[in-house]
Amino acid sequence: MTAATDSSASGPTVRVPLSLLDRSRTRQGESPGAALRNTIERADRAEVLGFHRFWVAEHHAVPGIASGSPPLLMAAIAERTERIRVGSGGVMLPNHRPLVIAEQARMLEALHPGRIDLGVGRSLGFTAPVREALDVLRYTPEDFARDLVDLEAFLTDDGPVTAMPAGVPAPPIFVLATGSGLATTAERGLPVVVGGPVLRGDLAPLDDYRNRFRPSRSCPEPYLIVSADVMVAETTQRARELMLPEAWAMVTSRSTGAFPPLSSHAPQHLTDRQQAQIEDHVAQSVHGTVAEVGRQLTELVHRTGADEVMAFASTYDRQSLADSDAALATLITP
Secondary structure, eight states, X not given: OOOOBOOBTTBOOXXXXXXXXXXXXXXXXXXXXXXXXXXXXXXXXXXXXXXXXXXXXXXXXXXTBOOOOHHXXXXXXXXXXXXXXXXXXXXXXXXXXXXXXHXXXXXXXXXXXXXXXXXXXXXXXXXXXXXXXXXXXXXXXXXXXXXXXXXXXXXXXXXXXXXXXXXXOOXXXXXXXXXXXXXXXXXXXXXXXXXXXXXXXXXXXXXXXXXXXXXXXXXXXXXXXXXXXXXXXXXXXXXXXXXXXXXXXXXXXXXXXXXXXXXXXXXXXXOHHHHHHHHHHHHTSEEESHHHHHHHHHHHHHHHTOSEEEEEOOOSOHHHHHHHHHHHHTTBOO
């Protein structure tokens, strides 16, 4: 798919679908319930703004993230909305049996036909105690490939038992992948979601995904969604400021092992190394004015050949995040 920024009289646009991923980030002094309710409200606004999909994440025992069960949150969002596709970014296969995932996805699809996306990944728990609590200390690429095959079988009624409710069309599977996961995704003929360092470095893994892709019934051609940290504001400096609370949390997690709620204030006594990490985090994001973000996203799509952009971002100020979503939505191609 070709990508370009259309600078027409109505403003610039990015010529691929734009979607949102929300991780239900908590704030200092705020209850987890408030974070979850805000995720639902954000999804409601995203539908009105014209975003293509709205996905939620799975994190376990992380103080700064309230969402540990994507299917439950997806159900609440799908009930609140009417048209936008609702999905998981993603359900982690190490933590669940394929039959259970298939039945949860089928229930959602039965209740909200044609609107459910099943994004899956293979990440383990954030810390060793979390991995021990989940009873998954090791999960190999071979384990992931096996579980992915089993999940597809249950969704298409090719498994040893029938995933209930029966007779429900299989919602599309999207794989959050890097490294060997890209090869597995290509061999299964599935869409892929890629973010992080691979988008900024050697893009050969993306070419390999396309070259190794085997068309499937659900996905006849390669489909790449790139995931990017995106923040839009009235000025470049303001957008940078809005990126800082998440950067502070990331730096704190590296030294404490705990991912904290978002704060309006920087941690005290930052080292030079930590300050450099913060600057690196901000530099790797897509942020700025609408025009600047439009150019950055267009360049990202052109360089990667992406078919869609999944924007994720968090900041302490909820109103500023809502304003960022509204500004980003102006880039959606009519």
